[in-house]
Amino acid sequence: MDFALTGEQEALRDTAAKYLADDRGAGDGRPWTEVDDLGWLDAELGTVELALLAEQLGWARSPSPWWATVGLAGPALRAAGRPVAAPATLAWAWENGPDTLAEAVAAARRPTVTDPAATGARSSTGTDSAAAAVPSSTGDVGRGGTPSTHTPGVGCAVAADGTLTGRAIRVPHAVDAVDLVVAASGPYGVELRLVDASAVRVTPAGAGGQALDPSRPVSTVELTGVPSTLLVAADAAADVLALTRRRAGALLAAEAVGVAARALARAGGYAATRTQFGAPIGANQAVAHPLAECYGQVETARSLAYRAAWTVDAEPGRVADQAVLTASVAAREAALSACEAAIQTYGGSGFTWEQPLHHWYRRAWWLATFDGTVADVRAELAGLLLDD
Amino acid sequence: MDLRDSAEEAEFRAGLRAWLAGAVPVTTGPDGAPPQGRWGDIEAVRSYTRALHDAGYAGLTWPAEHGGRGLSPAYQAIYLEETARAEATEHIGVIGLGMVGPTIIACGSPEQRAWYLPRILTGEIIFCQGFSEPEAGSDLSAVRTVARRDGDELVVTGRKVWSSYAHLADHCLLLARTDPGQRRHRGLSCLLVDLRSAGVTVRPIRQMTGEAEFAEIEFDEVRVPLDAVVGAVDDGWRVAMTTLAHERGTFGFTLTARLDVAFRRLVATAKARGRDTDPLVRDQIAARYVELEGLRWTNRRGLAALARTGVPGPETSVIKLRWSQAHQRLTSLAVQLLGGDAEPDGWDPYWRHQMLRSRANTIEGGTSEVLRNLVAERVLGLPRSY
Structure with missing residues (x-):
């Protein structure tokens, strides 16, 4: 048992902090190539290393599509033996379902009754050589069944010619993506397929400054007979989606810790220097104690986020699922609490547009509501704790 | 980072688990409810203590030359987890x-070490701590108990309160003023006092739970040999801080292990009372679990820092604060789950007792207010607020 970062992990974190600290303005404007140059897309990085980067990006409230690329699209691309290089994202939620990543995993696990003669990729030995890396485990699925054009409840279908049609909702960073990974129903069940993002119609939600967090844009994505390439066939898609959900969730928990830590650091700095009634406001316990409580929330959330990241690689399956859900609850709550405490500590100036706290607060809310509310996460956790 | 047990740790854990399976007396009643209070049958605790010592599980982190096993705090953490899992007594x-x-290992004389240490390990002598006083609670440096020099003896007069285990203890580590000319942290000494000495009166303090696990100790001209002083005379503050620092090392594991037991009992109660399908109850149980896990993994992070630097990381400063809140919420939830049951069983008195007892958690061992002050000043760098 050794819950300490290695020297390499610390160096990765510190380099990221240094890189993100240089001031290039709130709009960022860092070229994507720098992310690659820094090695943040390397296949060797484990989930703990990725979580350390996510935490720093949360601290900086970076608008980079890095999380969507490595967290959402990465597992499918890697499973297909493809490099993760260009900005990428994943479409899993569709207008007529599934809605959440959990539902997408469940849909992919659903056995389908299909016609073996139907066009489409049934296993990794299908027509697409890119999928050769995917292990085949359920080769008997659908044998002797009746033809089916798509899995019930999945709002995007793979046509006989491999084209996709459907309306994806809440796709993060679709506006930045070059590669779009799509969870669509093929004749043998849910498949993960790759689409050229320039071939789809992307409509950002909340355009015109109405987005909750403009630095983490989500969009509706319209696919109308768009050509696609198979990444992960139906026999392995559920496992890859489950990994995606764990990996993306662990990284967001770490990002939320970074958001919380930044808000707390700002609040602490302000409370120590802002003077009223002849003394720094932080000398008042009514100001100081809520920040001490936040510190406790941030540190326990950090422990849980690192631990969750570790389990994603080391103890995949139920242990990791439970650890990620636990970290998500703690980190989402810590981010919201710390931002709210910081805004209150700043007083009137904390409420202004000019004071950048609201950028972190918006990100905190984005995190708190991504793919379900905190109450939804607790409900799922309760199922794991009480129902077996 | 590797959150698994090392091969040695796994072996230790397995051995301990096997030993506990045979050594822990069954204390639950027919309805599965545990006994009230921490101690239950005191004779059973005594014989369990002897068995624990004989099996080599007393003083795991003490150096081998002082009768311990010389193991790292990680093993103490495993011990605390496993004994909690087995619902063993302490x-x-x-x-x-x-x-x-x-x-005593850090500051005591060779004679003190030779006499006290083996007897502490076997449970032959039981210590309590005499630090707090009626006028020195959170502000420990305000102690008024005096130890006046008289030849080669000290004559102790004063009153100590909130000494836990004092109803069982026969010895006390006492903080008293040896130099009346000095103020606050200076001129204090730490003394090892036999509570069976003439002039000592121990009065139990009855708590809101009805039981008395704390006591008030009165010292009326109690004569203590000068060689009972730990460390140097008038250097007691440093010695007392050594004592309190040991409370911080793996104490978080003790607290979390107890919370772990309480959480499993909460789940058992929810199921027994058919409340585990209520969405509001499920939400609350999940929230309590998140708090428990936050403590568990923060302890382990702190332990890693302790192993590398010799001091626990700053994050451990919130363990006691958050544990006390989590435990209060948990016991309140449990009592609400009991409500309205037609046929009370052993769980009803158990949880009512735990709920009342948990109110002390945010007061004992550093009030939440003092702990928040410490975090604000020492970790967040805010100005002193008092």
Whole structure:
């Protein structure tokens, strides 16, 4: 048992902090190539290393599509033996379902009754050589069944010619993506397929400054007979989606810790220097104690986020699922609490547009509501704790 | 980072688990409810303590030359997790084992070490701590108990309160003023006092739970040999801080292990009372679990820092604060789950007792207000607020 970062992990974190600290303005404007140059897309990085980067990006409230690329699209691309290089994202939620990543995993696990003669990729030995890396485990699925054009409840279908049609909702960073990974129903069940993002119609939600967090844009994505390439066939898609959900969730928990830590650091700095009634406001316990409580929330959330990241690689399956859900609850709550405490500590100036706290607060809310509310996460956790 | 047990740790854990399976007396009643209070049958605790010592599980982190096993705090953490998992009672001399013994090892004389340490390990002598006073609660440096020099003796007069385990203890680590000319942290000494000495009166303090696990100790001209002073005369503040630092080392594991037991009992109660399908109850149980896990993994992070730097990381400063809140919420939830049951069983008195007892958690061992002050000043760098 050794819950300490290695020297390499610390160096990765510190380099990221240094890189993100240089001031290039709130709009960022860092070229994507720098992310690659820094090695943040390397296949060797484990989930703990990725979580350390996510935490720093949360601290900086970076608008980079890095999380969507490595967290959402990465597992499918890697499973297909493809490099993760260009900005990428994943479409899993569709207008007529599934809605959440959990539902997408469940849909992919659903056995389908299909016609073996139907066009489409049934296993990794299908027509697409890119999928050769995917292990085949359920080769008997659908044998002797009746033809089916798509899995019930999945709002995007793979046509006989491999084209996709459907309306994806809440796709993060679709506006930045070059590669779009799509969870669509093929004749043998849910498949993960790759689409050229320039071939789809992307409509950002909340355009015109109405987005909750403009630095983490989500969009509706319209696919109308768009050509696609198979990444992960139906026999392995559920496992890859489950990994995606764990990996993306662990990284967001770490990002939320970074958001919380930044808000707390700002609040602490302000409370120590802002003077009223002849003394720094932080000398008042009514100001100081809520920040001490936040510190406790941030540190326990950090422990849980690192631990969750570790389990994603080391103890995949139920242990990791439970650890990620636990970290998500703690980190989402810590981010919201710390931002709210910081805004209150700043007083009137904390409420202004000019004071950048609201950028972190918006990100905190984005995190708190991504793919379900905190109450939804607790409900799922309760199922794991009480129902077996 | 590797959150699994090492091969040695896994072996230790397996051995301990096997030993506990045969050594822990069954204490639950027919309805599965545990006994009230921490101690239950005191004779059973004494014999369990002897068995614990015979099996080599007393003083795990004490150096081998002082009768311990010389193991790292990681093993103490495993011990605390496994004993909690087995719902075992504690070694009867927790204060001696966890605080007074390590203080004597760090600051005591060779004679003190030779006499006290083996007896603490076996449970033959039981220590309590005499630090707090009626006028020195959170502000420990305000102690008024006086130890006046008279030849080669000290004559102790004063009153100590909130000494836990004092109803069982026969010895006390006492903080008293030896130099009346000095103020606050200076001129204090730490003394090892036999509570059977003439002039000592121990009065139990009855708590809101109805039981008395704390006591008030009155010292009326109690004569203590000068060689009972731990460390140098008038250097007691440093010695007392050594004692309290040992409370911080793996104490978080003790607290979390107890919370772990309480959480499993909460789940059992929810199921027994058919409340585990209520969405509001499920939400609350999940929230309590998140708090428990946050403590568990923060302890382990702190332990890693302790192993590398010799001091626990700053994050451990919030363990006691957050544990106390989590435990209060948990016991309140449990009592609400009991409500309205037609046929009360053993769980009803158990949870009502736990709920009342948990109110002390945000007061004992550093009030939440003092702990928040410490975090604000020492970790967040805010100005002193008092």
